[in-house]
Amino acid sequence: MLRKLALGGIRSRFRDYAVLFSGLVIASAVFYMFMALATNTKFLTSNSPIGMTPFIFGFGEVLLVIITMVYIVYANTFLMSMRQRDYAMFMMLGAKSRKIAQLIFIETVSVGFLASVVGVVIGMGLTGIAGNMLISMLHAPAAHFAVVWPPALIATFGFFLLMFVLAAFVNAGRLLKTPMLELLHASTLPNRLQQKPWKLIVQGLLAIVLLAIGYWSMTQLAKLQMAAIGIALITIVLGTYFLFNALLVWLIGLLKKNHAYASKGLHTFTLSQLSFRIRDYTKILAVVAILFALALGAITVGLGFQNAIPELANTQSAYDATTIDANAATQQAAAKLTGVTSTTRYTQKVTAKAVVFDQAQITARPLKFVAYDGKTSKHLSLTTNADLTKNMNEIASQLEQFRTPADAQRQIKIVPHAEYVALAGTTRNIVTYQVKDFGANYDAFDAMFKAQNKQLHVTNTQLSGQKMATYGLINEMFSGLAFMGFFLGIAFLAMLASTLMFKILSGASFDASRYLMLQKIGVRPGLLRRSVRQEIGALFAFPGILGVIHVLFGLQLFTTMLHDPYHNIWIPFAIFIVLYGVYYALTVWLYEGIVIKKDLAK
Amino acid sequence: MQNQPVVAVNGITKTYGKKNQKQFQALKGVTFNVQPGEFVGIMGASGSGKTTLLNILSTLDRPTSGSVKINGKDVTALKGDKLSDFRAKQVGFIFQDFNLLENLTARENIALPMALQNISHNKQVEAVNHIAKTLGIDAVLDHYPTELSGGQKQRVAAARALVQNPAILFGDEPTGALDSQSAKELLDTMTSLNQEQGVSILLVTHDPFSASYAQRILFIKDGQIGQELVHGDKSQAAFYQEILSTLGTFQQ
Ligand SMILES: Nc1ncnc2c1ncn2[C@@H]1O[C@H](COP(=O)(O)OP(=O)(O)OP(=O)(O)O)[C@@H](O)[C@H]1O
Ligand SMILES: [Mg+2]
Numbered sequence: 001m002l003r004k005l006a007l008g009g010i011r012s013r014f015r016d017y018a019v020l021f022s023g024l025v026i027a028s029a030v031f032y033m034f035m036a037l038a039t040n041t042k043f044l045t046s047n048s049p050i051g052m053t054p055f056i057f058g059f060g061e062v063l064l065v066i067i068t069m070v071y072i073v074y075a076n077t078f079l080m081s082m083r084q085r086d087y088a089m090f091m092m093l094g095a096k097s098r099k100i101a102q103l104i105f106i107e108t109v110s111v112g113f114l115a116s117v118v119g120v121v122i123g124m125g126l127t128g129i130a131g132n133m134l135i136s137m138l139h140a141p142a143a144h145f146a147v148v149w150p151p152a153l154i155a156t157f158g159f160f161l162l163m164f165v166l167a168a169f170v171n172a173g174r175l176l177k178t179p180m181l182e183l184l185h186a187s188t189l190p191n192r193l194q195q196k197p198w199k200l201i202v203q204g205l206l207a208i209v210l211l212a213i214g215y216w217s218m219t220q221l222a223k224l225q226m227a228a229i230g231i232a233l234i235t236i237v238l239g240t241y242f243l244f245n246a247l248l249v250w251l252i253g254l255l256k257k258n259h260a261y262a263s264k265g266l267h268t269f270t271l272s273q274l275s276f277r278i279r280d281y282t283k284i285l286a287v288v289a290i291l292f293a294l295a296l297g298a299i300t301v302g303l304g305f306q307n308a309i310p311e312l313a314n315t316q317s318a319y320d321a322t323t324i325d326a327n328a329a330t331q332q333a334a335a336k337l338t339g340v341t342s343t344t345r346y347t348q349k350v351t352a353k354a355v356v357f358d359q360a361q362i363t364a365r366p367l368k369f370v371a372y373d374g375k376t377s378k379h380l381s382l383t384t385n386a387d388l389t390k391n392m393n394e395i396a397s398q399l400e401q402f403r404t405p406a407d408a409q410r411q412i413k414i415v416p417h418a419e420y421v422a423l424a425g426t427t428r429n430i431v432t433y434q435v436k437d438f439g440a441n442y443d444a445f446d447a448m449f450k451a452q453n454k455q456l457h458v459t460n461t462q463l464s465g466q467k468m469a470t471y472g473l474i475n476e477m478f479s480g481l482a483f484m485g486f487f488l489g490i491a492f493l494a495m496l497a498s499t500l501m502f503k504i505l506s507g508a509s510f511d512a513s514r515y516l517m518l519q520k521i522g523v524r525p526g527l528l529r530r531s532v533r534q535e536i537g538a539l540f541a542f543p544g545i546l547g548v549i550h551v552l553f554g555l556q557l558f559t560t561m562l563h564d565p566y567h568n569i570w571i572p573f574a575i576f577i578v579l580y581g582v583y584y585a586l587t588v589w590l591y592e593g594i595v596i597k598k599d600l601a602k
Numbered sequence: 603m604q605n606q607p608v609v610a611v612n613g614i615t616k617t618y619g620k621k622n623q624k625q626f627q628a629l630k631g632v633t634f635n636v637q638p639g640e641f642v643g644i645m646g647a648s649g650s651g652k653t654t655l656l657n658i659l660s661t662l663d664r665p666t667s668g669s670v671k672i673n674g675k676d677v678t679a680l681k682g683d684k685l686s687d688f689r690a691k692q693v694g695f696i697f698q699d700f701n702l703l704e705n706l707t708a709r710e711n712i713a714l715p716m717a718l719q720n721i722s723h724n725k726q727v728e729a730v731n732h733i734a735k736t737l738g739i740d741a742v743l744d745h746y747p748t749e750l751s752g753g754q755k756q757r758v759a760a761a762r763a764l765v766q767n768p769a770i771l772f773g774d775e776p777t778g779a780l781d782s783q784s785a786k787e788l789l790d791t792m793t794s795l796n797q798e799q800g801v802s803i804l805l806v807t808h809d810p811f812s813a814s815y816a817q818r819i820l821f822i823k824d825g826q827i828g829q830e831l832v833h834g835d836k837s838q839a840a841f842y843q844e845i846l847s848t849l850g851t852f853q854q
Contacts, residue, residue, distance in 0.1 A: 259723035268710050268717060269703065276705040517701050520662055521762070522690025523718055524683045 016082055016509055020075055021115055023502035026494055027071050028119025028160050029126055033491040034064050035152035036127045037484060043144040047480025050561065052226060059229050060488075063290070066237060069163065070287050071499060072112075074280060076167040078506045079111065080175070087175055101172040108171050112164025120156050124148055130490045131483075138306060138486075139442050140479035204246035210239030215553040222560060229557070240546060241286040248274070248282055248542070266523065266531045273511070273535050284503045285543050291499060292547030292580075295492035297554050300572040302485020304562045305478045309471065310438045311563065312478075315377040316470040318368035319432040320441075321448055322401040326431065327455050333447035339436035346432075348402065351425040355403055355410045359384075360417035368432075369395040385414040400465025402430060404456040438471060445471075481561075497583060504536060504587055508594045515595040528596050533588055540584045548573070606674050607635035608770050608802040609659060614668030616654050616825075628654045630825040631668070636770070639800040641793070643807060643816030645849070651825040652806045653774055659804065660695050660772045661685060673769060690718055694763035695772040701759060702747040708758045709734075709743040715766045733761045736791050738784065752779040760788055764795065770802040771795070777812045789815045810849060814842040821848065 037043060038057040045054065087100050128147040135142045214235035221228045252275045255261055262268050274281065323330050344365045349356045357367075366381040371394035380395070382388055388395070399412050415423070435441050449461070449468040458464050462473070515528055555565040616629040628651045636642050646652050657663035659670055661677050670677050672692060680688055694715075702711050712733065713726045721729075734740040737757045747755055756779050763771060771792070777785035793815055795801045807813050815838070821829040831848055833841050 263713065263717050263723035263726050264720050265717060269706065269714070272703075272705040272710065514703050514705065517703055518714075519686070520689070520695075520697075520701065521715060522686050522688070524686040524690075526683065527718070 013082055013509070016078075016506070019502060019505040019508075020078055020082075021111070021118075023498055023506075024072070024075055024112070024115035025119040025122060026498035027068055027075075028116040028156055029123035030491045030495040030498075031064060031068055031159065032120050032123030032152055032156040033127050033130070033494075034060065034488065035155045036123070036146065036149045037487065039151040039155055040144060040146060040149055043142070043146070046143045047140075047145075047483065049477045050481075055226050056229060059233050063233055063237070063294075065159070067287050067290060067495070068159070070283055071502075072160075072163045072167065074284060074506075075502070076108070076164075076171065077280065079108065080171055083107070084175060084178075097176050101176055104172045104175055105168045108168035109161075109164050112160055112167070116157055116160035119160075120153060123156070126491075126494070130487055134483050134486050138479045138482050139439075139475060140483045141476060142480065142483055200246045200250050203242045204250070207239045207241075207243035207246060210235040210242065214239060215556075218553055219556040219559075221557050232554075232557075236550065237286070237290060240289050240550075241282065243546070244282040244285045244289070244542065248285070249278060252278075266518070266527055269518070270531045270534050273514075273531075274538060284499065285539065288496065288499055288503075288539070289543035289546040289550070291492050291496040292543050293550035293554065295489050295496050296547060296572065296576045297551045298485045298492060299489035299576065300485075300551060300555065300569055301558055301562075301565065302482045302489055303572050304558065304565050304567070304569075305482035305485060306439075307568065308562055309474050309478050309482075312474045313438065313467055313471040315370055315372040317398050317401070317465070317467040318370050318379065318434075319401065320435050320438055320467050321433045321445055322466065323431045323433075323448065323452060324402070324404060324456065325428045327451065329451035330448050330455065333444050333451055334431075334433065336444040336447070337433060337435055337441050338444075339440065340433060341436055342432075342434045344432045346430040348428050348430055349420065349423050349425040350407065350410065350428060351423060353410060354413045355407050356420060356423060356425070357402075357412070357414045358417055358420040359414050360420075362414050369398050371395070383414075388412065388414065397463075398465055400463055402465075405458055405460075405463075406456075438467070442471075493579075500539065500583070501587060503539065504591055505594075508591060512595045516597060519597060525596055525598075529592055532592055532595065536584065536588050536591060540580065540587075544577075544580060605638055607671075608638050608640070608673060609634075609636035609804065610669075610671040610674075611635070611659070612669045612671075614655075614658060614665035614670060616651070616658060616663070617666045628825050629658075629665070632822075632825070632827055633668075634820060634827060636802055636804055638802055639796065640818065641796045641803045641805070641816045643805050643813040643819040644822060645807060645810075645813055645819055645845075646822035648808075650822045652822055654825075655822070656695075656772050656774050656804070656806055660693055661689060690715060691766070692769050693772060694766060694768035694770075695774070696756070696760045696763045696776040697774055702755055702762075704747045707744050707746055708739065708750065708754075711747070711758055712743075712761045712765055715762060719766075729765050730761075733765050736787075737761050738787060753781060753784050756780060757784065757788060760791075764791070767799065768801065770804065773803065773805045773807075775807055776805070777807065777809060782811075785809075785812065810842055810845040813845050814838050819845060 038061050041054055044057060050056075083104070087104065091097065091100060124147055131142070131145055131147060134140065135145070214232045217224060217228045217231040217235070224231070252271050256268070256271050256275075262271065321334070323334065326334065346357060346361050346365070348358075362383055366383045367388075369380040369382060369391065371378045371380055371391065380387075380391060382391065382395075388399075402412055403410065438445065445468045449464075449466055452458070452466075453461055453464065462469050518528060519525070555569070558565040611632055611634050613631050613633050614629055615627065615631055617625050617627045619625040632651075632655060634642075644652055644655065654663070658665050659672075661680065664678055672688075675688075677685075677688065702708075703714070706714070709730055712730045716726045716729060730743070731740065734743055737760060739754055739757050739761065742750055742754055745754075747758070750758065756776060760773075760776050763773075773792070776792075777788055780788060789812055792803055792805070796803050803816075805812065805816060813819050814833075817833045819831040819833075820827050821831075829848065831841075831844060836844070
């Protein structure tokens with residue numbers, strides 16, 4: 001009988017259960033995604049030139065555990081808010097409390113178990129899709145990357161099961177202890193804003209101090225090493241929470257006290273909606289802010305590493321590729337290049353002792369090189385033999401692209417036109433290529449590079465002087481980091497979206513009755529929609545702003561690895577904010593569909 | 603020519619249930635008028651269609667057929683903002699289930715209709731305090747609905763309906779959960795509102811005593827108006843007796 005009643009409860013609130021379930025599924029999917037990297041030490045060490053990467057992921061695990069815990073606790077509160085009325089009713093009808101406790105336990109654990117099974121499957125799917133997409137996009141070798149990774153499976157299952165067993169005990173205990181009446185009315189119990197002002201001030205100050213310490217420690221990575229990340233993790237998470245708690249309680253109190261504002265239209269209602277369950281609310285805001293910062297930060301850093309590859313490669317050679325007597329295979333590959341900005345052709349003669357250029361050709365089309373001193377790069381345009389000798393230090397390795405391994409003993413020279421014409425020796429055709437976007441032509445360049453290396457019998461490709469050689473090397477070093485950045489960015493973004501959606505939709509059923517009442521007493525639908533937009537807007541905007549600030553400071557962590565982590569950051573920021581905005585609009589639309597009836601009389 | 607009626611109901615029917623499902627006709631052709639300043643009671647057994655009728659009159663529901671005019675305006679045709687504004691300004695209602703917003707205090711609940719019309723804060727406070735005093739809820743104004751008794755909740759709901767001085771007040775058993783003393787107070791408030799400010803009132807009730815405040819009583823049975831009683835010059839006590847005896851015969 002009881003079982004039937006319990007199932008009946010689920011059926012009657014199908015949408016709420018769907019929201020709860022899909023929220024937990026995403027949480028465990030993301031948890032798995034993260035763990036698939038974090039627990040794969042081989043992958044981490046072989047894809048990152050940075051020795052502490054596994055430790056950094058260790059901190060990431062701690063952070064994700066905290067976030068997921070808040071998420072699960074929130075989900076669990078939601079589950080209980082749906083069920084406790086029913087349970088109280090069963091108890092009123094005479095069900096034994098031991099029986100009820102058993103029922104709660106089974107229900108909570110099975111929800112958690114089911115969600116984590118489905119979540120892990122989806123997590124593997126996401127890991128596979130995102131991973132392979134990124135691998136091909138970034139030409140990242142991503143060695144040892146594994147979609148099905150048993151330690152991640154165990155970690156995810158273990159964590160979720162543990163959390164839900166704990167939650168089940170807490171639920172059962174709480175339900176048996178809470179007075180029946182309170183259970184029946186729990187969803188309607190208000191949360192009075194009764195924080196004392198000095199408490200708010202202390203919290204606010206504490207938040208600022210904590211955030212300042214966190215931000216400062218991120219600039220001190222070189223000195224503090226791993227401690228910097230640990231300190232930042234603790235202080236920023238706590239600081240974020242205290243800041244929201246103090247700021248929101250204070251702000252809502254202030255606005256409510258401002259009668260001119262509060263007594264207009266639906267302002268009081270909107271403020272009350274925000275403060276009704278303020279404690280849950282600030283926790284979720286803090287989680288959203290952290291997730292926002294993680295997602296945006298990961299994507300920004302990923303993009304930074306991705307952009308660093310061509311930037312660094314550009315300091316190694318002026319030409320994107322050079323061919324020497326290109327054979328059919330090389331020419332075929334070269335024909336596939338897109339966005340070619342310039343090609344120049346030279347002839348050279350190979351004599352017994354030298355590889356010789358014609359001064360007339362070089363005067364018309366100077367040879368281009370880059371001089372790089374480790375910080376800045378300078379473009380050189382050389383026209384004479386004397387120029388070559390003078391700059392030999394900087395350009396020696398770049399000159400190799402005009403020779404073959406067979407020319408190892410031959411010196412590169414530029415001689416006057418008449419002398420060149422008179423020289424005996426085999427003539428070779430040289431073509432240099434420059435394109436707009438090297439990365440976009442990666443496959444073509446790689447094919448040219450391989451074909452030519454085969455043709456010219458280049459065994460040590462690093463000495464070929466080609467940009468592709470250095471590009472490949474840098475790519476190997478950075479694409480792993482870019483991969484991690486984007487991969488985690490996607491994972492955190494999914495979690496961010498799911499947290500926001502969950503918070504909003506989980507309240508929808510309760511809110512629907514309130515909005516219905518407002519409509520009944522004659523609130524214009526337009527005004528209701530504005531209230532919805534404001535309420536959800538606050539949920540999006542506050543964490544968004546703080547998240548952006550977190551990232552701006554957090555990028556300090558990467559100043560030693562990236563030439564300029566702030567370079568072009570407006571691009572990821574703009575993309576992210578547009579995405580966030582679209583998501584906001586979608587959420588508002590969905591929510592309005594649930595809580596605002598088009599026509600009351602239907 | 604007579605005054606234009608505040609409420610003119612003409613042959614409304616209401617059928618619940620979709621075409622292909624089990625249908626139930628809750629109203630089977632109801633016609634009546636309420637004149638300006640009139641206090642009309644509606645009585646009838648449980649399930650006879652009173653709430654259905656009131657929901658249609660207050661534009662919360664649409665009739666299957668027939669027309670409802672309030673102040674000469676066909677409300678069944680109203681849509682969108684016009685409909686909302688109509689609800690906010692022209693009618694006040696006290697629902698059978700209290701319909702308070704549980705995230706607002708009693709004070710905020712009562713002030714809401716005024717806030718919607720952007721009435722100044724001071725005027726809101728004044729009006730809320732005044733109505734709260736007349737309804738005897740001034741001590742609990744800062745309580746949330748979960749912290750109120752059933753009767754207090756109903757009085758808060760009444761205060762919210764009355765505070766905007768609507769042209770017509772619909773009440774669905776507003777005294778249902780009140781003790782006789784508070785019921786009497788609420789009814790007295792409504793009567794004085796009716797007599798002094800000319801607010802028309804349409805009151806659905808089971809309670810003969812509450813009904814005896816009305817000038818006219820319509821009895822509904824199985825979705826139709828079966829009988830009408832007029833207060834006239836009779837004393838309230840005599841009218842009360844008449845209601846009692848009518849109920850006795852009517853409900854058989
Ligand atoms: N949404 C609905 N769908 C189907 N039938 C309904 C619906 N609402 C009411 N009814 C039916 O219509 C009839 C009239 O209901 P109504 O609520 O108007 O009764 P009432 O006179 O207000 O009764 P009470 O005095 O108990 O409040 C009842 O038989 C009820 O079962
Ligand atoms: Mg009714």
